[in-house]
Amino acid sequence: MELNGVADLPEIRPGDDIAALVADRAALEPGDVLTVASTIVSKAEGRTADLEDYPVSGRAQEIADRIADLAGEEKDPRFAQAVLEESTELLIDAPFLLTETRFGHICVNAGIDRSNVPDHDLLLLPKRPAESAERIRTGLEQQGIEDVAVIVTDTCGRPFRHGQRGVALGWAGMPASRDWRGELDRDGHELGVTVQSVVDELAAAANLVTGEAAAGTPAVVVREWEFGDLEGSDELFRSVEDDLVRQALREWRVDG
């Protein structure tokens, strides 16, 4: 398996055609996987915003006040308002905001970025990253590039383990995970591990190449990797019913 960053992508602006920009700079081949950082997808989709766009509700004011108290420094309630507007559920409301975004992804501050935006205060996540991935895939086909899977990625933290790692937000042209049920190990026993989240692993791998700083390459080509002849699934984001941790956080908030 080989990963290469797409060199020399320009600063992305609203309306830019990411597929065309990548196709000009990388010799994509059938079977490749293209990962694209949500940062540039959001920029191309014009998902920037300003704090003044968010008139503050009572709830946002309350949240910002509480976080400010805990942090011992002022917090802009308009930012809390932006996070609420991008979210369908608040899982943790202090000392930071952990929410479920409208497309099902759970992350801090609804993934809203306060760096990486030249002319605005905020960069929101793509509205529907699966559709973004599909659009880029279609764009590649229009450039004559067939059979390239596309993953829109982000980085985020997680419980139990420090640090952030790359994750998939949306994907097209491949399933999210592969299912090893019924496959046998070297000793002929059925495998304990059943579902492997390959889009997340590809996003994590790509993030090692992407980097974060000025020299970062937000698009990465993964070559010589095959999904293989296994069943696939597109379930990536857990619902409350499937997630004891989400259930525990709900009760904790009620009691706390």
Next chain:
Amino acid sequence: MELNGVADLPEIRPGDDIAALVADRAALEPGDVLTVASTIVSKAEGRTADLEDYPVSGRAQEIADRIADLAGEEKDPRFAQAVLEESTELLIDAPFLLTETRFGHICVNAGIDRSNVPDHDLLLLPKRPAESAERIRTGLEQQGIEDVAVIVTDTCGRPFRHGQRGVALGWAGMPASRDWRGELDRDGHELGVTVQSVVDELAAAANLVTGEAAAGTPAVVVREWEFGDLEGSDELFRSVEDDLVRQALREWRVDG
């Protein structure tokens, strides 16, 4: 960045020298990262066990009974006993066991594997994976191979997202994460993302090459990847104080 599985490793037996077996099959170079699945590390370290090794405590019986009730099928209380003995804290006790292992890793069933073991019932995780990684690294040096970082990996599930992905259990010759604090993005703003868990991303990337089934390659060489000139940290496993989800799970258990 390039990842290649180490081909033709034999079935690993207690006392096997993984470093020598890998060095015979892969032309490792300075700067490479070698990932090794905990399965073969455990086998080399003789971390197999049998259910009859675990006389059942009252607590294990209680846990097994409750899980059996919920699952509607019998559960062997000796397995619950094995999980308890490998763990320092039980985070979730039904419908499955989520524990903190003795070396700080949080996973289901203390990572005990019931497949992948030819002559025994159970394969336990390595006792101290960081020491295992260091030992393999030293073994490589004894083969004349200098400056190769080693990561002992496993796969496990996580809250919020379906599926399993590769994670690092222990590492040597590199820090667990790199710290981007103070680095600037393309627009000159300080980065929001600060700590990138590179050992987990490397483990996830390697797991795409490893595969799970009979044809699996449990050791993978990562080439042309550089940690870079950034501060590093070896903190990977969150303590309760650093982890609101762990705190919520503690209270949930008490109330539930």
